[in-house]
């Protein structure tokens with residue numbers, strides 16, 4: 560009999576209650592404006608996403624493409640953003656084939672360019688409506704040893720993973736604050752919790768997005784905005800194919816033999832966070848291959 564693979568998804572989440580007066584980590588600042596309830600009665604994990612509007616960056620492949628497809632299946636109108644138009648159009652064609660698929664838009668965008676990101680947001684709002692959800696998925700990863708001084712790769716990592724996320728958050732935040740609702744999800748990594756050798760700069764970039772998200776969450780408590788990081792372990796995508804440092808690859812990038820995650824597993828975690836009722840926030844999700852815990 561063929562072996563049966565059993566997947567274990569570790570999910571760690573914090574639920575934040577809405578009826579507080581002082582956020583415990585707000586360092587003495589009281590919450591001046593409590594979020595307005597949606598008025599919808601819902602149970603955990605059942606909020607409908609129908610007709611929401613989302614921007615997904617890094618949507619041309621891997622996890623971002625899977626998130627785009629998953630949102631489309633939920634009836635979310637999705638703007639697909641990344642640099643490669645052909646790959647984005649292919650993802651969009653898949654969305655169109657999904658039964659009951661919502662509207663979608665392809666917007667070729669380099670997230671390191673603030674003007675392009677602003678026009679991504681402007682076009683999305685014009686064609687799909689006000690943005691409810693941002694999924695920051697664009698990212699790069701280079702296995703490399705610090706002593707090998709791949710400074711261009713260090714810089715690229717900071718440009719895409721750190722500045723790219725900042726550009727996207729900066730472009731959607733004013734609108735979300737004005738509307739008193741919005742959900743910013745960033746695909747971080749288990750490397751945002753623990754530093755992996757051979758991935759020092761990548762891990763630092765993911766610690767950056769974790770700190771950024773934590774600060775944003777604390778500052779926006781009481782405004783109706785939710786901030787989530789999803790921290791995947793190994794996922795079967797092309798991410799590590801960018802690496803050129805053979806020594807680092809040999810030392811640290813050898814497969815463990817464990818079955819790794821599929822992009823759809825991570826998309827499932829994103830949906831889990833998005834589907835929570837209005838008053839509940841899933842702030843972090845660590846999702847890893849069962850046999851590769853950090």
Ligand SMILES: NC(=O)c1ccc[n+]([C@@H]2O[C@H](COP(=O)([O-])OP(=O)(O)OC[C@H]3O[C@@H](n4cnc5c(N)ncnc54)[C@H](OP(=O)(O)O)[C@@H]3O)[C@@H](O)[C@H]2O)c1
Pocket residue numbers: 616617618619620621622623640641642643644646668669670671695696697698699700719723746747748749790791792793794795796797798
């Ligand atoms: N795979 C894993 O094991 C793993 C684990 C933990 C976290 N993650 C995170 O998951 C995210 C997605 O990675 P993936 O695994 O799905 O790999 P992937 O298939 O290589 O996807 C990376 C995506 O980022 C986009 N991108 C890269 N540079 C960009 C730029 N300057 N502007 C806009 N988009 C850009 C790429 O599209 P274009 O080339 O078309 O621009 C692509 O769509 C990354 O943030 C990664 O750090 C992955």
